Amino acid sequence: MAPVTKAVAAPTDIAGLVAGYHHVRAHTRALAAPLSAEDAMLQSMPEASPAKWHLAHTTWFFERMVLGADERHVPLRPDWDVLHNSYYHSLGRFHRRTARGLLSRPSLAEVLAYRDEVDARMEAVLAGGRLGAGRSTALVLGLHHEQQHQELLLADIKHALSCNPLQPAYDPGLQREPTPAASRHWTGFDEALVEIGAPAWPREGAPFAYDNESPVHRVQVGAFELASLPVTNAEYRDFVEDAGYREPRLWLSDGWERVATEGWNRPLYWEPGLDAEFTLAGPRALDPDAPVVHLSYYEADAFARWAGARLPTEFEWERAAAPLPVAGNFDPRRLHPGGPAPAVPPGCPQRVFGDVWEWTSSSYAPYPGFRPLAGAAGEYNGKFMSGQQVLRGGSCASPDGHLRASYRNFFPPGARWQFSGLRLARDRA
Ligand SMILES: [Fe+2]
Numbered sequence: 182m183a184p185v186t187k188a189v190a191a192p193t194d195i196a197g198l199v200a201g202y203h204h205v206r207a208h209t210r211a212l213a214a215p216l217s218a219e220d221a222m223l224q225s226m227p228e229a230s231p232a233k234w235h236l237a238h239t240t241w242f243f244e245r246m247v248l249g250a251d252e253r254h255v256p257l258r259p260d261w262d263v264l265h266n267s268y269y270h271s272l273g274r275f276h277r278r279t280a281r282g283l284l285s286r287p288s289l290a291e292v293l294a295y296r297d298e299v300d301a302r303m304e305a306v307l308a309g310g311r312l313g314a315g316r317s318t319a320l321v322l323g324l325h326h327e328q329q330h331q332e333l334l335l336a337d338i339k340h341a342l343s344c345n346p347l348q349p350a351y352d353p354g355l356q357r358e359p360t361p362a363a364s365r366h367w368t369g370f371d372e373a374l375v376e377i378g379a380p381a382w383p384r385e386g387a388p389f390a391y392d393n394e395s396p397v398h399r400v401q402v403g404a405f406e407l408a409s410l411p412v413t414n415a416e417y418r419d420f421v422e423d424a425g426y427r428e429p430r431l432w433l434s435d436g437w438e439r440v441a442t443e444g445w446n447r448p449l450y451w452e453p454g455l456d457a458e459f460t461l462a463g464p465r466a467l468d469p470d471a472p473v474v475h476l477s478y479y480e481a482d483a484f485a486r487w488a489g490a491r492l493p494t495e496f497e498w499e500r501a502a503a504p505l506p507v508a509g510n511f512d513p514r515r516l517h518p519g520g521p522a523p524a525v526p527p528g529c530p531q532r533v534f535g536d537v538w539e540w541t542s543s544s545y546a547p548y549p550g551f552r553p554l555a556g557a558a559g560e561y562n563g564k565f566m567s568g569q570q571v572l573r574g575g576s577c578a579s580p581d582g583h584l585r586a587s588y589r590n591f592f593p594p595g596a597r598w599q600f601s602g603l604r605l606a607r608d609r610a
Contacts, residue, residue, distance in 0.1 A: 195307060195310055195312070198307060198312070198317060198320055198321070199304075199307050199308075201321075201324050202303060202304075202307065202320070202324065205324045205327050205328060205331075205580075206296070206300060206327070208331060208513075208580065209235075209236065209239065209327060209330070209331055209334070210293075210296070211513070212331055212334055212335065212513070213232055213235075213236055213334065215351055215352045216232050216338065216351075218233075218288065218289040218290070220232065220338065220341070220342075221233040221236070221289045222282060222284065222285060222289070223282060223338070223341035223342075224281050224282025224283075224337075224341070225282075225337075225340050225341040225343075225344045226340065226598070227278065227279040228596070228598070229336070229337035229340055229341065229598065230278070230281050230333065230337055231281055231282055231284070231337070232334050232337070232338050233284075233289050233292050234264075234265070234281045234284070235330045235333060235334040235337070236289075236292050236293065236296060236334075237261070237264070237265045237287070237292045237295065237296075238265045238266075238267055238330065239323075239326065239327040239330050240265075240292075240295055240296045240299045241261070241262070241265035241266065242323050242326055242327070243299055243303060243320070243323045244256070244257060244299050244302075245262075245266075245272055245557075246319040246320075246322070246323055246557070246558070247303065247306070247312075247316050247319045247320050247323060248299070248302055248303065248306065250315060250316050250319060251306075251316070254302075257295065257298055257299065257302075258287075258295060261287065261295075262274075263275060263276050264276050264284060264287075268560065269557050269560050270560065271556070271557045271560060272557050303320075318383050319558070321383075321389055322389075322554075322558055322561075325389060325391070325583065326561075328579075328580045328582075328583040329583075331578075331580050332576065332578045332579050332580070332600075335351075335461065335516060335578040336578060336598055336599050336600060337598070338351055338461075339351065339450075339459075339460075339461050339598070340598045342459075342461075343449075343450060343459045348459060348463055348464050349463065350460075350461065350462050350463035351461040351462070351516075352461060352462060352516075353462055353463060354462075355460070355461055355462040355514060355515060355516055355517065356512075356514050356515050357462065357465065357468075357515065357517060357519075357520065358515075358519075358520040358521060359468060359470070359519075359520070360413075360468050360470035360471040360519035360520055360521075361470065361521065361522075362470045363409075363410060363470070363531070365408050365409050365410045366408075366409045367406040367407065367408060367409070367607070368406060368407050368408075368409060368501065368528060368529065368530055369404070369405075369406050369609055370402070370404060370405055370406070370407070370497070370500060370501065370609070371404050371609075372401070372402065372403050372404045373401075373402055373500070374399050374400070374401055374402075375399065375400050375401075375402045375496060375499075375500045376397055376398075376399055377397070377398055377399070377400050377496055377499055377500075377548070377587070378394050378395050378396060378397045378398055378548055378587050379394040379395055379397065379585070379587040380395060380396070380397055381395040381396055381552065382395070390585065390587060390588075391561070391562055391588075391589070392551070392552065392553050392554045392559075392561070392562055392563065393545075393547070393548075393551070393562040393563065393566075393589050394548075394587045394588065394589055395548065395551070395552075396548060396549075396550045396551070396552075398548055398549050398550070400496045402494075402496050402497055402500055403608070403609075404608070404609035405493070405497050405606055405607065405608060405609050406606065406607050406608075406609050407493060407497065407498075407501050407530055407604065407605075407606050408490075408530070408604050408605040408606065409529075409530050409531055410472075410530070410531055410532055410604070411472035411473070411518075411532055411536060411537055411539060411602050411603060411604045412472065412473050412484060412488075412602060412603050412604065412605065413469060413470050413471060413472060413473060414467050414468060414469050414470070414471055414472075414473050415469035415470065416473070416488075417448065417473040417476075417484060418455050418467075418469075420483075420484050420487050420488075421446070421447050421455060422455070423487070425483060425484065425487050426440055426445060426446045426447070428487075431483040431486050431487050432479065432482075432483045433479055433482055433483075433594075435479065435594065435595075436477070436478075436479025436480070436482065436483060436594070436595075437479075439477070439479060439595055440479075445477075445480070448473060448474070448475050448476055448480070448597075449475035449476075449597040449598060450475050451467070452464070455467070460516075460517050461516045461517065462516075462517070465517075468519050470519070471517075471518050471519025471520075471536075472518040472519065472532065472536045472537045472602045473537075473602050473603075474517075474518050474536075474537045474576075474600055474601065474602050475597050475598065475599075475600070475601065475602075476540070476597060476601055476602055476603065477594060477595050477596060477597045477601075478540045478570045478592075478594035478595070478596075479594055479595065480597075481540040481601075481602070481603035482540070482542075484603065485603065485605055488605060489607075490605040490606060490607045491542065491605070491606055491607060491608075492540055492541055492542040492603060492605075492606060493539075493541055493542065493604065493605075493606035494541055494542050494543050494606075495541040495543035495571045495573055495589065496543070497541075497606055498539065498541055498573045498574070498604075499573065499586055499587060501529075501530055501533070502530075502533045502534070502573070502574070502586040503586045503587075504529075505525060505529060505530075505533055505534070505586070506523075506525075507534050507584055507585060507586070508523045508534060508535075509522065509523060509532060509533070509534035509535025509536060509575070510522065510532070510535035510536045510577045511534075511535045511575070511577065511579055511580065511581035512577075512581075513580075515577060516577055516578055517577055518536040518537050518576070518577050518600070518602070519536070522536075530604070533574055534574055534575050534584055535574075535575055535576065535577060535579065536574075536576060536577055536602070537574070537576050537577070537600055537601060537602030537603075538572040538573070538574055538575065538576050538590055538599060538600055538601045538602070539572060539573050539574045539601075539602060539603055539604045540570060540572055540601060540602075540603050541570065541571045541572065541573055542570075543570065543571045544569070544570060544571070545565070545566050545567075545569040545570060545571050545589070545591035546566055547563065547566055551563065565591065568593060569591040569592060569593050569594075570591065570592065570593075570594050571589050571590070571591055572590040572591065572592065572599075572601055573588070573589070573590070575588070575590075576599070576600030576601070577600055578600050579600075
């Protein structure tokens with residue numbers, strides 16, 4: 182897969198919007214290029230979606246939110262609306278998420294043709310400079326939305342391919358470099374009143390941020406220490422070999438229930454011998470110094486307890502990350518945690534962005550004064566603020582240019598198929 186340049190984040194000028202649109206749309210196509218039509222319709226579990234659906238849904242989003250905002254637009258495939266609407270009650274009916282893998286029609290070729298047609302319409306609109314404020318806002322949201330689905334596409338196809346006894350690679354040509362061994366240290370932070378979050382976009386004219394990141398508010402954060410690196414495969418293997426999955430006192434009750442009912446005894450894609458794992462390049466030897474990946478919140482929490490530490494709150498995490506450049510392992514030629522990491526100033530935590538999403542101990546909840554976006558986009562984030570945990574930092578499957586220190590990802594605590602790991606924290610003595 183060819184490398185791509187960093188995405189245009191959130192421009193409001195037409196030239197920037199055109200460049201951002203071309204970049205994001207082309208990157209999705211590049212990510213889907215290694216997949217056959219059969220691959221692209223696999224749905225291996227209720228929470229995952231077929232790649233074909235991701236390709237169609239992201240396109241539908243632009244058609245409904247941008248093209249459809251002009252009353253002169255004639256819907257291209259109104260009969261498909263029910264298939265590709267994900268969860269927007271305000272935009273009509275939608276097919277069951279759990280049954281997306283049953284949609285053999287439209288074919289992959291038809292979906293790709295639909296993408297081309299929407300792209301042509303979008304480019305005509307952009308070329309004519311006929312975007313008003315409302316539609317340019319929807320376009321920027323659509324670009325960030327599609328970037329989220331780029332990562333979901335990779336996580337979902339990885340799970341689907343892992344279910345095949347042949348252990349097929351998504352792309353056998355993905356690169357891998359060993360992770361340099363590094364000793365972990367603790368960075369200390371004094372108690373402070375910390376500014377958390379991002380200004381509301383687009384209301385405050387600030388750079389793009391999702392509505393769940395605003396408003397900016399102050400939080401009293403006690404003294405704490407944060408590990409300089411995420412937990413590694415070698416460290417997590419010690420936990421497994423120390424009977425970590427057989428000691429109920431390490432686990433939250435719900436987590437222990439999952440261990441018992443689902444037979445968890447190692448990270449999702451590890452081989453029973455604890456020496457290899459399934460990757461998007463197929464099975465590979467475990468890199469001992471790479472960040473451990475594909476853990477649930479329950480596993481991350483149990484490991485932290487075993488290690489005599491805890492997970493950071495999302496506020497502790499953001500406080501540590503805010504001064505750092507958003508740089509890390511986002512290379513689409515790798516798509517796996519580990520390898521060389523960018524240098525950071527002495528004493529600062531490393532691998533904060535990229536590699537693995539880091540589970541926090543914070544429940545996904547609205548910030549004080551939270552206001553969802555107007556219109557249908559108001560269903561994007563706020564209605565999911567129940568029963569989920571916040572993850573921070575981004576992963577090796579996140580598109581470069583998509584992230585920031587205030588970014589809040591969220592998944593149910595039992596989710597393992599995302600590129601999720603952990604970083605330890607502890608109270609400061
Ligand atoms: Fe979506």
